[in-house]
Each structure stands twice: as C-alpha cells, then as structure tokens.
Amino acid sequence: MLTLIGVAVVVVGFALRINPLLVVTVAGIATGVAGGLDPVAIVSEFGRAFTENRYIGLVWLTLPVIGLLERGGLKERAQQLIGRVHGATTGRVLLLYLVIRQLTASIGLNALGGQAQMVRPLIAPMAEAAAETRYGALPEQTRYLIRAHAAGVDNIGVFFGEDIFLAMGSVLLIKGFLQQNGFELQPLTIAMWAIPTAVAVFVIHATRLLLLDRRLNKQLRGAGK
Amino acid sequence: MIGLQSVYILAGLLFSAIAVLEFLDRNNSQRVRKLIFWGIYGVTFLFGSVLPSFVTGCLVIAMVLVTGWKDLKRSDVHSVDETQRRASAERFGNRLLVPALLIPLVTFAGTLTLDKISIRGTPLVASRDVTLVSLGLSVLIAVIAALWLLKQRAGDSMHEGRRLTTAVGTVVVLPQLLAALGALFALAGVGDVVSGLVRDMIPVNLTFGVVAAYAIGMALFTMIMGNAFAAFPVMTAGVGLPLLVHLHGGNPAIVGAIGMLSGYCGTLMTPMAANFNIVPAALLELPDRNGVIKAQIPTGLMLLVVNILLLYLLAFRF
Numbered sequence: 001m002l003t004l005i006g007v008a009v010v011v012v013g014f015a016l017r018i019n020p021l022l023v024v025t026v027a028g029i030a031t032g033v034a035g036g037l038d039p040v041a042i043v044s045e046f047g048r049a050f051t052e053n054r055y056i057g058l059v060w061l062t063l064p065v066i067g068l069l070e071r072g073g074l075k076e077r078a079q080q081l082i083g084r085v086h087g088a089t090t091g092r093v094l095l096l097y098l099v100i101r102q103l104t105a106s107i108g109l110n111a112l113g114g115q116a117q118m119v120r121p122l123i124a125p126m127a128e129a130a131a132e133t134r135y136g137a138l139p140e141q142t143r144y145l146i147r148a149h150a151a152g153v154d155n156i157g158v159f160f161g162e163d164i165f166l167a168m169g170s171v172l173l174i175k176g177f178l179q180q181n182g183f184e185l186q187p188l189t190i191a192m193w194a195i196p197t198a199v200a201v202f203v204i205h206a207t208r209l210l211l212l213d214r215r216l217n218k219q220l221r222g223a224g225k
Numbered sequence: 226m227i228g229l230q231s232v233y234i235l236a237g238l239l240f241s242a243i244a245v246l247e248f249l250d251r252n253n254s255q256r257v258r259k260l261i262f263w264g265i266y267g268v269t270f271l272f273g274s275v276l277p278s279f280v281t282g283c284l285v286i287a288m289v290l291v292t293g294w295k296d297l298k299r300s301d302v303h304s305v306d307e308t309q310r311r312a313s314a315e316r317f318g319n320r321l322l323v324p325a326l327l328i329p330l331v332t333f334a335g336t337l338t339l340d341k342i343s344i345r346g347t348p349l350v351a352s353r354d355v356t357l358v359s360l361g362l363s364v365l366i367a368v369i370a371a372l373w374l375l376k377q378r379a380g381d382s383m384h385e386g387r388r389l390t391t392a393v394g395t396v397v398v399l400p401q402l403l404a405a406l407g408a409l410f411a412l413a414g415v416g417d418v419v420s421g422l423v424r425d426m427i428p429v430n431l432t433f434g435v436v437a438a439y440a441i442g443m444a445l446f447t448m449i450m451g452n453a454f455a456a457f458p459v460m461t462a463g464v465g466l467p468l469l470v471h472l473h474g475g476n477p478a479i480v481g482a483i484g485m486l487s488g489y490c491g492t493l494m495t496p497m498a499a500n501f502n503i504v505p506a507a508l509l510e511l512p513d514r515n516g517v518i519k520a521q522i523p524t525g526l527m528l529l530v531v532n533i534l535l536l537y538l539l540a541f542r543f
Contacts (some may be wrong), residue, residue: 003415004418006409006413006445007449014496018294019293019294019295019395021289021396021398021399022289022292024399024403024405024406025285025289028402028406031406031409031414031415032409032413034413035409035413036410036413042282043283045405045408045409045412046276046282046409047276047278047279047405048408049405049407049408049409050269050276050281050282050285050401050404051269051273051276051281051407052404052407053401054236055229057270057401058233059241059360060239060240061360062234062364063366063389063390064383065324065325065367065368065382067384067388068368068372068377068382068385069324069325069371069375071305071310071375071377071381072310072371072375073311073315073316074321074322074378076307076310077322078322079227080314095253101513111359112330113329114329114499115245115508119505119509121510125370126377144511145520147509147510147511148516148517148519148520150516152508152524153523154505155493155495155501156272156524158504159489160489163485163486164499169454170454171487174482175464177458178477178478181466181477183477184476185478185499190481191480192482193478193481194483194485194486195527196535196539197483197535200528201356204522204524208523212376225501
C-alpha cells in the first residue's frame with residue numbers, strides 16, 4: 001500500500017495547486033523510496049525515462065512558425081473567414097472538426113490535427129469568431145469555455161478515431177499483449193470492435209456540441225445586440 | 226540516414242535559443258532562473274543520448290527545482306497589436322493559411338514516403354522514426370514559407386517562438402516528467418497494488434460486476450498513470466483475462482478493444498494526461514488549468530457507461 005504514496009502526493013499537490021513540476025518530481029522520488037529503490041536508481045530511472053520520452057516535446061518545434069503566422073494575422077484571418085460563412089455557429093464549427101479529426105485518425109492520419117498546430121491557430125479562433133459574429137463581443141468566461149471545447153474536440157476525435165486504424169499503437173499493443181497470453185488475433189479483429197464505441201462517442205459529443213450552441217444562444221442573445 | 230537524433234538537435238537548438246533570449250531581455254523577471262530552466266531542457270535534447278541517465282536525472286531535478294514553489298513568472302514578450310494583425314490579415318489573406326497547413330500536410334506526405342526511399346540500400350529514414358522526422362522536416366519547410374511570405378527575418382521566428390513557448394510556460398516539460406513518474410510507478414509495482422485492490426472489490430461470479438470493475442478499473446488506473454497504454458497490461462492481466470475471458474468466457478478481442486477504450490475515457494478526465502489536457506489549457510491561455518478536463522468530463526463519463534454496456538452485451542455473444 002505504501003507504494004501508492006506517489007498517487008497521494010499527486011492528488012494532494014494538484015488539488016492545492018502547487019507547481020505541478022515540483023509535485024510530480026516529489027511523487028516520483030517518494031514512490032521510488034517507498035518501493036525500496038536506492039537514490040541513485042531513482043534519479044537514474046527518472047533521467048532515463050525523461051530522455052526516452054523526449055519525442056513528446058518535439059511538438060513544440062511548431063511554435064516558432066505558429067507564432068510568426070499569428071503575428072502576420074493568422075487568427076484574425078481564420079476569424080474573418082468564419083464570419084463570412086452564413087449559418088456558422090461555435091457548435092457546428094467544432095462538430096465539423098470532430099468529423100474530420102475522427103475520420104482522418106481512423107485511417108491513420110493523426111498528423112492532420114493537434115493542439116499546437118491546429119487548435120490554437122485555427123480551430124479555437126474560428127469557434128470563437130462564430131459566436132462573436134452572432135452575439136458581438138464575448139464575455140471572458142464564454143471565450144474560455146469555447147476554447148476548452150475546441151481542445152476537447154481535438155482529443156476526443158483523435159482518441160476514438162485512431163483505435164479503428166489497424167497499424168496504430170493501441171491496436172498493436174492489444175494484439176501483442178493477447179499474443180503473449182496465448183490468443184492469436186488479427187489486428188482487424190481487434191480494430192473492428194472499436195467501431196461501436198467510436199460511433200457512440202460521436203453521437204454523445206455531437207449532441208453536447210449542439211447543446212453548447214443552445215446554451216450560448218440562451219446566455220448571449222439579448223446581451224449582445 | 227536521417228534519425229530522430231537530428232530532430233532532437235533541432236529541438237535542443239530551439240530551447241537553447243529561448244534560454245538565451247530569455248536571459249538577454251533586460252526587462253524580463255527571473256532572468257537567471259529562466260536561463261537555467263530552458264537551458265537544461267535544451268541540453269536534455271542536445272546531449273540526452275550521450276549523457277548517463279543519472280546525470281540527466283540530476284539535471285532534470287535541478288531544472289524542476291529552479292521553477293520553485295510557485296512556478297516561474299510569465300515573461301512579457303512584445304509582439305504586434307491587434308490593429309496591425311488585422312491589417313496584415315487583410316493584406317495577406319488566405320495565403321496566411323498555407324504555411325500553417327504545410328505542417329500537417331508535409332508531415333503526412335513524409336510519413337508515407339520517407340521510409341520508402343533508400344540510398345544505396347539504406348533507407349533514408351527508419352520506419353519507426355518516420356512520423357517525427359517528417360514533423361521536423363515540415364516545420365523547417367513551414368518556417369521558410371512563412372518567412373518568405375511575410376518578409377520577416379529568421380530572428381523574428383525565434384522571437385515569436387519564445388513568445389509562444391513562454392506563454393505555455395514550464396508546463397512544456399510536464400508530459401515528459403509524468404512519463405518519468407509512470408516509469409517509477411511501474412518499477413515500484415504500483416500497478417500490481419491497484420489491480421489487486423480492484424480484484425478484491427469485485428463480486429467475481431456476477432458477470433456484470435466483473436465487466437463494470439474491469440472498465441472502471443481501466444479508467445481509474447489510466448487516470449492515475451495518465452496513459453491507457455500503461456494501465457492496459459496491468460488491468461488486463463489482473464482482471465480482464467483471468468476473470469472476464471477465462472472465468473466467464475468473454476471474447477478476448479472485444480475485452481481488449483473495449484478495455485483500452487475505457488482507459489481512453491479516463492485519459493479525458495485526468496490532469497496526469499498533461500499533454501492532452503493541461504498543456505492545451507496553457508496553450509489556449511485558459512486561466513483554469515483544468516478547463517479542458519471540465520469540458521471533457523461529461524463525455525468521458527457517459528462514454529464509460531456506454532463501454533460497460535457494450536462490453537457486457539458483446540463480449541459474451543460473439
């Protein structure tokens with residue numbers, strides 16, 4: 001049970017809003033100590049895993065380009081474009097992105113999306129602009145809510161799309177694990193069973209996005225113009 | 226052959242440049258601490274492959290300590306104002322979208338082709354590295370396109386890169402730290418303790434109870450680990466295979482697929498999945514670090530219920 005101390009550190013630290021980097025590092029060291037590892041082994045493992053997962057940080061390479069384009073007015077351009085589309089609403093913009101993200105991920109095109117590459121420069125500004133065109137200047141809280149939903153759509157689309165793709169890590173991980181335990185299965189057999197959930201999440205999230213439109217309409221109509 | 230190493234060096238150079246820019250800005254607060262933070266992060270990219278793990282571990286801990294109890298203060302990086310951006314948007318029009326779309330498109334095209342090209346029998350890029358190498362390449366092409374279109378100098382892109390990276394802040398390294406925490410969890414045997422706890426609580430003979438325990442267990446353990454891939458082998462070896470497949474005769478393909486997707490429901494609801502949940506909140510400049518998670522929780526919970534039902538209805542029928 002003592003090995004769960006790291007989990008407790010994370011829960012308490014995150015709840016108290018202490019610097020997350022510090023919380024995670026302390027949790028790691030505490031877990032190592034509770035698990036009976038010696039200090040050198042703990043620090044080494046920490047360094048090894050940090051280095052091995054450097055690939056996660058490569059997404060930041062996109063920031064100089066995105067920043068440059070933002071300075072050139074990319075967000076404003078995305079907003080102007082949406083302003084011209086008659087009938088565009090926040091929910092519909094996000095719904096369209098959900099469809100595209102989920103379908104492209106399901107054929108292995110995970111790269112066509114992402115929080116730094118697509119959501120910040122294009123999707124979030126478009127979703128905000130759709131509401132702005134209808135209701136005028138948005139209250140801060142509404143703006144934040146729309147952005148949070150834009151990020152959520154990117155995650156949900158890719159998570160529940162990629163599992164249908166045969167060559168994706170998750171399908172191969174399931175296949176490999178079952179193989180080790182004596183079940184020989186084709187990737188297709190596994191990927192096929194991800195389809196019902198993919199359909200269900202689309203129905204659930206699409207409904208929520210359309211409800212978001214209704215909520216924005218209720219809150220902002222009259223308040224704006 | 227172009228390997229991941231070259232992309233890591235590119236990232237190392239970017240973070241080192243940010244470190245220097247942060248230090249050289251005289252109006253910046255905590256200049257030395259910021260130099261150390263971004264500098265060490267740069268070093269882990271540049272020399273990560275050659276430094277012993279223990280040294281990297283010490284460097285990473287130093288990098289964390291320098292952020293202090295309350296995290297570093299935000300850097301105030303000057304950029305052009307909204308009126309200028311609007312004017313620029315009018316002037317360049319849709320051409321502005323081209324470099325932005327080059328990133329995903331070149332990455333995609335590279336992923337399809339680069340590992341198929343070989344020079345004297347050696348492939349240009351190994352297929353396991355092809356996506357990330359293509360990403361690096363797409364960024365280089367997009368930078369050149371953007372600089373050419375906007376008639377800016379390379380220094381401007383570094384300045385803007387610093388503006389955005391420091392706006393995201395030290396959270397930039399959180400996903401990697403969490404991966405390191407996950408490795409320590411695995412080494413200390415956290416998974417066995419959790420799957421033991423779940424197994425102790427299950428009414429073993431009640432099929433629906435086992436189904437619910439496995440799916441909820443996957444979601445909960447994913448929330449702890451921040452990663453469904455780490456939770457899957459532990460939960461499936463501890464609960465899914467012995468109870469659902471062997472005891473109740475469930476179909477292993479269905480148990481595996483829906484089990485993993487139940488884990489993904491957990492991913493939507495945890496700050497431990499920082500690169501999906503915490504980092505975007507920072508990237509979109511939300512004041513609430515958990516804003517994205519809050520937007521995702523209703524979908525995550527509803528989908529978890531659906532997964533339990535699907536697993537119950539499908540796994541014992543096919």
